[in-house]
Amino acid sequence: MTPARPTATSGVLLVLAHPALERSRANRALAKAAKTQSGVTFHDLYETYPDFAIDIEREQAALLAHDVIALQFPLYWYSTPALLKEWLDLVWLHGFAYGIDGNALAGKRLFVACTTGGGAKAYHAHGYNRFSMDDFLRPLEQTAYLCGMVWETPFVVHGAAVKTDEALKAEADRYRARVASLLAPADAELGA
Numbered sequence: 001m002t003p004a005r006p007t008a009t010s011g012v013l014l015v016l017a018h019p020a021l022e023r024s025r026a027n028r029a030l031a032k033a034a035k036t037q038s039g040v041t042f043h044d045l046y047e048t049y050p051d052f053a054i055d056i057e058r059e060q061a062a063l064l065a066h067d068v069i070a071l072q073f074p075l076y077w078y079s080t081p082a083l084l085k086e087w088l089d090l091v092w093l094h095g096f097a098y099g100i101d102g103n104a105l106a107g108k109r110l111f112v113a114c115t116t117g118g119g120a121k122a123y124h125a126h127g128y129n130r131f132s133m134d135d136f137l138r139p140l141e142q143t144a145y146l147c148g149m150v151w152e153t154p155f156v157v158h159g160a161a162v163k164t165d166e167a168l169k170a171e172a173d174r175y176r177a178r179v180a181s182l183l184a185p186a187d188a189e190l191g192a
Contacts, residue, residue, distance in 0.1 A: 026168060
């Protein structure tokens with residue numbers, strides 16, 4: 001059963017999925033920067049569901065209550081961490097997120113922020129990983145399309161583990177600004 005659709009907050013639901021956040025300088029720095037923004041609801045999936053027993057109704061209610069859904073994660077084997085994939089599989093259901101009468105996420109924005117171990121040069125047709133980050137994130141972009149969502153340009157931090165403290169601070173500042181831009185009303189972004 002689809003939960004009743006509450007009025008959206010116009011805020012950002014930031015869904016963090018990192019199985020070892022305590023060991024991640026980059027994702028910790030990004031999360032800390034985003035949490036400083038008023039209007040951001042921070043949700044750490046691995047902290048909330050260490051046993052992978054996801055509360056589907058609670059998660060759907062959180063999705064309904066926000067206009068921007070942000071997914072933050074490290075790129076693991078060219079994809080999302082396991083719990084984020086499980087969350088998408090269990091929460092973004094037919095009849096809720098897509099399909100007949102599945103329009104709960106239509107018009108909302110989907111934003112992805114991820115970190116990679118390799119440098120930016122590794123992510124192109126002639127690089128070590130043979131594909132661009134856009135290619136690796138295409139399943140999430142298609143998910144947004146299927147659900148009638150607006151796909152926001154992703155935020156990517158390459159070479160996260162080898163960044164200096166100064167470079168990591170600069171990335172966190174860039175992320176804070178990007179999240180702040182997501183909080184602006186859509187018509188303000190268009191210059192209306």
